[in-house]
Amino acid sequence: MDSDIKTRVTPLDELKLPTKPGSDCLVIIYSSDARQFGKRHVLGPEPVLLGRGSENTIVLENDSVSRRHCKIEKRGRTYHVQDLSSTNGTYVNDELISDYQLRRGDQVKVGDTIFKFLSGSDMEAQYHETIYKMTIVDGLTGVNNKRFLMETLEREIPRARRHQRPLTLVMFDIDHFKHINDTYGHLAGDYVLKELAQLVKGRLRPDDVLGRYGGEEFCVVLPETDLQGGASIAEELRVLVQDHSFVFEQERINVTVSLGVAILQDDNDVTSFIKNADERLYAAKRDGRNRTSF
Secondary structure, eight states: OOOSSOOOOOOGGGSOOOOOSOOOEEEEEEOSSGGGTTOEEEOOSSOEEEESSTTSSEEOOOTTSOSSOEEEEEETTEEEEEEOSOSSOEEETTEEESEEEOOTTOEEEETTEEEEEEOSSOHHHHHHHHHHHHHHBOTTTSSBOHHHHHHHHHHHHHHHHHHTOOEEEEEEEETTHHHHHHHHOHHHHHHHHHHHHHHHHHHSOTTOEEEEEETTEEEEEEETOOHHHHHHHHHHHHHHHHHSOEEETTEEEOOOEEEEEEEOOTTOOHHHHHHHHHHHHHHHHHTTSSSEEO
């Protein structure tokens, strides 16, 4: 709990906590292959090799993964991840590493796959908490996912009608995202998605809900906001992205977004509300991109 009382901070590994049976593990929280979500890889005394080659302990079939990409090994009581001179590098918590001691909750990115390192006294509780978060949070960007967005709209639409308050929806996507992937690589594309999501999230109000709808497309639910207010926020977001410096491995990437804004109509359900915003988004793209349509 938060408190104004000053206390001595003790690292978790110094505490004598009762332990439960179970091994430290890696859990896949993001992958282009949906079948991999939630898969748990138990860690033990033997090194675990990750790479594209069939000889690895964990095989990742992706062009951005090297044949022998990295390994995780136990040194004493701790686990370390070591990059094996891979082409695209190994990342921990978005930082490029060569050799790194893993701590509970660290996220290891190999190609387009993100693992979460779980270690501690209650492995099952950590695992189930991680799986729950995967149902509502997009593993790559850290913002809400499509499922959470749909549940939010199912809740907010009746609420807006009951209290006779406006509700606005903004849909946006990244202009020429395929060109970014083709020019700079898919790791750069992942960086842009995550950086963009956090940039937009930082501008929104506490009650606004941002989520990744799919691919490079995002939605923002704006409660108690009329069409003009929604268009104003959308335009602020457009300028914010346009003016932001996206730099990945010393390469500056020009990023813009197109946005569509719709207000809840009397005959709208969730599907038609999204469709209205989506139509405005495509109008913005037809009109030349890097613009807001409402």
